[in-house]
Amino acid sequence: MHQLDVDLADRSYPIFIGQDLIAEGELWSSYIRGNQVMIVSNETVAPLYLKQVEAKLSDKQVSTVILPDGEKYKDLDTLNLIFTQLLEQRQNRTTTLIALGGGVVGDMTGFAAACYQRGVDFIQIPTTLLSQVDSSVGGKTGVNHVLGKNMIGAFYQPQCVVIDTSSLNTLPDKELSAGLAEVIKYGLILDLNFLQWLEQNMPALMERDPQLLAEAIRRCCAIKAQVVAEDEKEMGKRALLNLGHTFGHAIEAHVGYGGWLHGEAVAAGTLLAAQLSQRLGWIKQADVDRTRSILVAAGLPVEPPVGMSSTDFLQLMAVDKKVLDGQLRLILLRALGDAVVTSDFPAAELKATLDKATAG
């Protein structure tokens, strides 16, 4: 078992990474300070792991709320189901919410914890690779609005994060790949050595080698913990973690939530970011090819959706959170392993990149 710590003064917390950690209740149940617990899960994950979690909480008053599965339910109405359940069960300010599931469950549970009675504790038990390496760490919580993804939320840190790598055994292939998109992202933005390691080990990761997956998760979480400790509220460096995301959010909005997995959209978006970086002369065509290769090796899409035009992209990107004072900011690559947040690119180059990628 590995332990990493996210260093945020009085909001610091540990990330536990290892096999069968859900079953090690004494590890994480000590982070529950009251005698009430609300487990939030979804229809897909609950049948697999809910009983295991409940078994470790026999001394608590445990309630559960099972949400429908999918990004399209990540909204205020579904959030309100959690509040209703909390109130019907008379859960008080000392309760602890437990997020048992992927990124959607984690984001919504964290936001519900941030808002219920103006803030109660919560624990993340992420069960997908994507949520284990990214969304469960760092305290970004929230829901979507019909006009934009993740537009309503809070920075709110959990008491601890329990990454049970055994849960990856039940993960569909498509979701494993989606998680690998975020794993590759860490290499591209900040860690060339890790990128090289991923290039060497991608076949084994795709075969779900447990040691290598645990090592990948550990390295991603270590990078994320470091970035979040430096810039919790995303005033600067943390934005680097959004490589490919502005393009990706546009793809998700275009195809409708749930049409593409988040990680898939990020993968296609990451290649667009690399292509624009190359067009600006910052990286070489060989770097773009290398980016494409590793994404393909991870089973990820590298082309925008059929029928999506550059105009579609530009309109949808205009409502991205990273549009500051009307100026679109993107995460681009100065080199592999070295990303920057910038609005320092000609609009014509962005359009040319999108035109070429969407030419079909």
Next chain:
Amino acid sequence: MHQLDVDLADRSYPIFIGQDLIAEGELWSSYIRGNQVMIVSNETVAPLYLKQVEAKLSDKQVSTVILPDGEKYKDLDTLNLIFTQLLEQRQNRTTTLIALGGGVVGDMTGFAAACYQRGVDFIQIPTTLLSQVDSSVGGKTGVNHVLGKNMIGAFYQPQCVVIDTSSLNTLPDKELSAGLAEVIKYGLILDLNFLQWLEQNMPALMERDPQLLAEAIRRCCAIKAQVVAEDEKEMGKRALLNLGHTFGHAIEAHVGYGGWLHGEAVAAGTLLAAQLSQRLGWIKQADVDRTRSILVAAGLPVEPPVGMSSTDFLQLMAVDKKVLDGQLRLILLRALGDAVVTSDFPAAELKATLDKATAG
């Protein structure tokens, strides 16, 4: 013009109190850091003050959203109207929301600011006495749930609070009284001298003497700023500010939101708290009579709603946020000017107090 400061480290902010401060745009517009502003007001207040505020923001990109007036609209659906407007106007993370109105507008605008893109700036311009002395200061924001008042929210501090005492000229008598309920509360819980001052000056306050109202507001805000600085997240002392509120919330829930003004319900609740304190032998009957007298002098109700039973009270109070681990905690009076948060009272005495008060 008075200035008070709420001391919360990097979230400290000033409260400005004085005549015609809305018109002194240079005083508060310097707290707007971006070039986008969203003014949130309601149907009642907007016709009175919106143009004045807009006139001071001619160099900004200003949008407005006008909410329906009333506590019954303080919910997630109405909150979503603010998010929709923010997104339709493409407001970004540097925007500043301005709450122009009473407590409902302030609570919702503050919560919208807390959540929009995980947090943007906001400014409070409270236009009712109640919001000027209480809800605009201290960062409690939120909305109601059908199962409980203020159950969904955040602690989120404004950039500044602009208390323009001239706005009280347009306040209906009923709302002036409702605000005085919270004013009296400060005296009862923490400041016997202030309570005596209020007893002497209540007739003039009811006549809206501008100097005396400004002085009352200043003293209330000074007490609140001090309490909030000591206990921002209500782990202890801040709960004292809820004198009468647990009873009051039960009254509001019983009659339906909007049936009684919040301040009216707090007034009747405050007398119940005093009566229970007397029954416990903590204060004298003369203290209860004095409490009743000043509430009556302020034009406030001191009896529960006709037809509300002690059972109604007890059931509704059981979902109050101050119920910790099933134990009801109340704010009671050890003496006039000295309140405590306690669960140290026999349930039978609470019931007897409620039985007597509701006997009609």
